[in-house]
Amino acid sequence: MPPPSSAASRDEPVIRDRGDACPGALRLHAADDGHLARIRIPGGLLTADAAGVLADAADRLGDGHLDLTSRGNAQLRGLGAGCGGELAALLGATALLPAAAATHERVRNIVASPLSGLDRQGRTDVTPWVGALDRLLCASPAAAALSGRFLFALDDGRGDVTSLAPDVSVHALPTGTAVLWTHDDTDAVTVAHQDAPRAALTAAEYFLDLVREAGTKAWRVSELPAECRLESAELINRLRAHGISAERADGFARRTAPGPGPGVVAGPDADRVALSVLAPLGRLTTGQWRLLADVAAAAAGTLRLTPWRGIVVPGVDAATAPDALARLAGAGLVTAPGGPWENVTACTGRPGCAKALADVRADARAVVARAGAAGGALPVHWSGCERRCGHPRAAAWVDLVAGPRGYGLALAGGDHGDGRAVRDGVPGTATELAAALAAVQQTQQQTATDVVKR
Numbered sequence: 214m215p216p217p218s219s220a221a222s223r224d225e226p227v228i229r230d231r232g233d234a235c236p237g238a239l240r241l242h243a244a245d246d247g248h249l250a251r252i253r254i255p256g257g258l259l260t261a262d263a264a265g266v267l268a269d270a271a272d273r274l275g276d277g278h279l280d281l282t283s284r285g286n287a288q289l290r291g292l293g294a295g296c297g298g299e300l301a302a303l304l305g306a307t308a309l310l311p312a313a314a315a316t317h318e319r320v321r322n323i324v325a326s327p328l329s330g331l332d333r334q335g336r337t338d339v340t341p342w343v344g345a346l347d348r349l350l351c352a353s354p355a356a357a358a359l360s361g362r363f364l365f366a367l368d369d370g371r372g373d374v375t376s377l378a379p380d381v382s383v384h385a386l387p388t389g390t391a392v393l394w395t396h397d398d399t400d401a402v403t404v405a406h407q408d409a410p411r412a413a414l415t416a417a418e419y420f421l422d423l424v425r426e427a428g429t430k431a432w433r434v435s436e437l438p439a440e441c442r443l444e445s446a447e448l449i450n451r452l453r454a455h456g457i458s459a460e461r462a463d464g465f466a467r468r469t470a471p472g473p474g475p476g477v478v479a480g481p482d483a484d485r486v487a488l489s490v491l492a493p494l495g496r497l498t499t500g501q502w503r504l505l506a507d508v509a510a511a512a513a514g515t516l517r518l519t520p521w522r523g524i525v526v527p528g529v530d531a532a533t534a535p536d537a538l539a540r541l542a543g544a545g546l547v548t549a550p551g552g553p554w555e556n557v558t559a560c561t562g563r564p565g566c567a568k569a570l571a572d573v574r575a576d577a578r579a580v581v582a583r584a585g586a587a588g589g590a591l592p593v594h595w596s597g598c599e600r601r602c603g604h605p606r607a608a609a610w611v612d613l614v615a616g617p618r619g620y621g622l623a624l625a626g627g628d629h630g631d632g633r634a635v636r637d638g639v640p641g642t643a644t645e646l647a648a649a650l651a652a653v654q655q656t657q658q659q660t661a662t663d664v665v666k667r
């Protein structure tokens with residue numbers, strides 16, 4: 214049995230010889246199911262009105278669905294080839310497109326802790342940092358050269374979004390300071406809270422200088438040649454040159470946390486809660502999306518898209534929260550922990566992606582309908598080909614990859630970083646896939662139990 218390709222091969226150094234082709238709101242990508250638009254939503258922060266505009270765009274121009282990406286952005290699919298102008302006009306009437314959209318709309322890749330300021334877990338509310346960094350990015354001519362894949366993470370100190378392998382990480386500390394790093398959190402610097410957005414932009418501009426000096430076309434920090442790594446000493450020099458006080462962050466111990474689970478999130482205000490829901494496989498109908506926008510409009514008027522394919526609605530009246538949650542559950546969204554969809558993700562697959570060898574979403578749905586999450590605790594990611602788009606950033610997961618002779622199953626991430634092949638050529642039927650998945654999960658659980666006993 215030939216082993217599936219290494220799951221880690223996607224993380225090996227990459228040599229780029231061209232700019233990135235990442236889609237945007239203005240640069241549509243021609244997919245097999247029509248054109249695709251990716252609308253950057255910095256920090257996932259969205260007003261209910263803007264959400265309504267996105268639903269209108271999906272109904273009028275697309276396939277009547279919205280997809281959530283692993284960076285908390287939104288995608289429209291099934292767009293006609295000639296609808297770019299109409300889409301731009303719709304989005305341009307809201308804050309969904311910045312004034313500098315023509316040059317900067319694809320570089321606004323900012324994730325932020327989705328529950329920041331809503332529960333008691335964070336050290337500061339980082340949502341003001343999102344708007345500040347977005348404005349700085351859009352005002353920086355140099356930043357237009359960032360790739361559409363370059364990612365900023367603004368973490369309120371709980372360690373959720375800094376676990377997503379960002380290019381520039383800012384992690385709040387309780388002391389009015391924040392730690393900033395690029396490729397390595399052991400080579401980090403400390404800045405004051407109020408300087409965090411400017412410091413993040415300075416780090417990105419430093420990266421662009423290195424790209425230019427190295428003569429590469431690196432899209433991400435991890436793609437820089439080893440001899441051109443960003444160094445904290447030089448970053449400190451640059452920060453100080455911009456009037457930002459900075460020191461080396463010696464002894465910093467980063468916390469980590471998962472993204473928000475589904476349910477009611479209690480916060481400091483006893484009368485107000487946040488509702489957290491997940492969209493199975495990150496795909497919503499416009500009906501589900503509008504219902505969320507309605508719930509948000511009746512609350513604080515805002516929503517937060519999460520990088521874990523979820524949506525948080527802040528400021529809901531605690532007395533009406535159970536009713537709102539029941540309506541969202543009735544619409545097919547995941548509103549309570551413990552369900553099978555919490556741990557299942559999938560790439561686009563067929564029919565949307567030309568590279569796909571299977572309709573992975575249909576196969577995932579069939580397996581969940583038959584066997585839930587197939588009996589295990591590890592996240593499961595379904596991919597239509599070896600590229601494994603959108604795979605989790607978990608310590609370990611089950612990697613299901615469609616191949617020409619069926620699915621290959623491997624354990625990936627953490628100790629399995631190089632992808633430990635478990636099965637190959639599993640037929641794409643719900644029965645066979647569910648049985649193979651359950652066997653992998655049980656093997657993993659047994660291994661974990663054995664390690665604990667030793």
Ligand code: SF4
Nearest residue numbers: 560566597598601602
């Ligand atoms: S993993 Fe492959 S099939 Fe899936 S979306 Fe990416 S390129 Fe397409």
